[in-house]
Amino acid sequence: MFTHNLKYSLKILFKNKTLIFWTFAFPIILGVFFYLAFSNIEKTETFSSIPIAVIENDTWNNSLTYKETIKVLSDKNNEDRIFKTTYIKTEKEGQKLLNEDNIVGYLIIDDTPKIIIKKNGTSETIFKQVIDEIQEKEKTIENLVQIEISKNKEENIEMIYNQVITKVMNLSIEENIKDVSSSKLSYVVIEYYTLIAMSCLYSGTLAMCMVNKCLANMSSNGKRVSVSSISKGKLILGSLISSYIAAIIGLALLLIFTTLILKVDFGSHFALIILLSLVGTLSGLSLGTFTSVICKSNENTKIGIIIAITMLGCFLSGMMGITMKYIIDKNVPIINKINPASMITDGFYSLYYYEGLERYIFNIISLLIFSFILLFISYLNLRRQSYDSI
């Protein structure tokens, strides 16, 4: 009877066009939209070097910090170089280059560094930010260089400057964006993480619909199966397993589609990605079961509730803008601690960006605890066999 129930539960699920759309088609459609919307963003945002000029006066020649830093940041061999620097002798030359739009600005080092720009823009801002950064780090760099020189007296001073500047500037970047990752940051990939999280949580609608069909106080079909000779536990278990299988198939299709067709790079930990997806789907399933058991409204309202929770969770975990995740993490971290979408997204994120698995495991455990709590509360409610009213 259990396999009979399981077989028909799957049949019912796969023939329900609405559920199939939301579980299978909608995430893929959204994935295509993401692809169309974001595929060019990273290409167009590929950083092109900012043309600047530097006046080589005496102060410049004596200021090794500025000289070496600009040199490092303008290194042709560095694919991430920030500046394309032209070295000039006079302000007149600089003004000419500026007027002809060959550069965004030029730098004069006197007592203090001075930047001459023609207008305000992104490139001009970056130019100013970097010079401010150098000014801010100048003393640190000088101190570190002195220490290094005292340690390695035979070494080339320029080389020491070069090493120290690289170290300090990299450290500065890490501090600013708090990235200790092993990979390059791609916020488009994070959008796809939230898409997978959404797909995992949409399994809740499947579970909700199937559990509803087993409850006498929720549907006429529920009444009929409740008076049958199969136990409620077996009925609900069969329904949940079928929902889980259907959700996993939907998720597999999404992963295959995004990796093979849209060429999204989810990193190399494929087994761990699958594990996180399975646990994430379990959390979606528990959310659906919980909603089905706790809410005494009709099926459409419950579907609305699950979709609303899922979309809100995905929004807070960065689906509609990655900064949202950081804002929540910074201001109300508890929300992302109890938001399953955020746990799933963060699990993928940690897998992709970090060497260790601690954060990944933490998210897996959090999801399991989340699922267990919801399923346990649902179980306590489902134990009841008779109702006061139906």
Next chain:
Amino acid sequence: MKKIVEVKELTKEYKNLKAVNNLSFEVEKGEILGLLGPNGSGKSTTINCILALLNYQKGLIKIFDKPMTPEAYDIKRKIGVIFQDVAVFDELNVYDNIDYFCGLYVSDKQTRKKYVNDAIKLVGLEDFEKFLPKQLSGGLLRRLNIACGIAHKPELIILDEPTVAVDPQSRNNILSGIKKLRDTGATIIYTTHYMEEVEILCDRIIILDKGSVIAQGTIDELKRLAKIEEKVTVEVTDLEEKYVHKISTFKNVESVSYTGTLLLITYKKGKNNLLELMDYLKSEGIKYNKIFSERPSLNDVFLELTGKELRD
């Protein structure tokens, strides 16, 4: 006779409303018991309590001589239920719906296949096996609903208003199907507010109102409760008041009413009432279209006992 269902002093309350009040009755093997009453009289609540779907405050329910509980799966295995609302899966076709519900009771595939085909034949859905529920008319859908409830060949069948909103053809089909089920030895509890149905089907009837039994017995026993013995209806136009008054003075007449073109006369008792009336109409030169006599219906019994119509 073996008792299949025993309900003793069943009381079910919803907050301030007593839906079922101290209800007791028994159903014997092989009989069709009709639970008759207007909407809200407690028929469905009684059924839901019998099936252990609803908690109740007081009472004892035994089925097949065992107390009925939500976990009494051995009892449930022998019960088939057809609820008032159609309970089928929109995603499954006719055959699969019946097979699914039958499979909740019968695990052997070969047996189940035979049972499903028998059920399809019983309700006359042979030509619609591959149809989805949405492709069926209201009447066919009701038939499918019945097939899903009885496919596992239960010994006790409970039908809760199975013919609501059904066309006459499907209703006849459903009623003849229920008779066939009784002929196979099944015991049936049939709830309805259509008195014609219980008159056709039921061996014994319980009339419910506001959760209480107001009368029970066979059809003849119940009809004897009515004060009237005969009803005569005459279709006549422009009948003057003086004739109506004269008829009301006839021997045995209980009441006379003339509404539109219908003259309705009820008689307390007596024979030849119809002949006497026809003679009078002829003597007065009153022409009429139709005239017919009938025995009191269960509605008259209900009216007599409660002062209101069954379908109010």
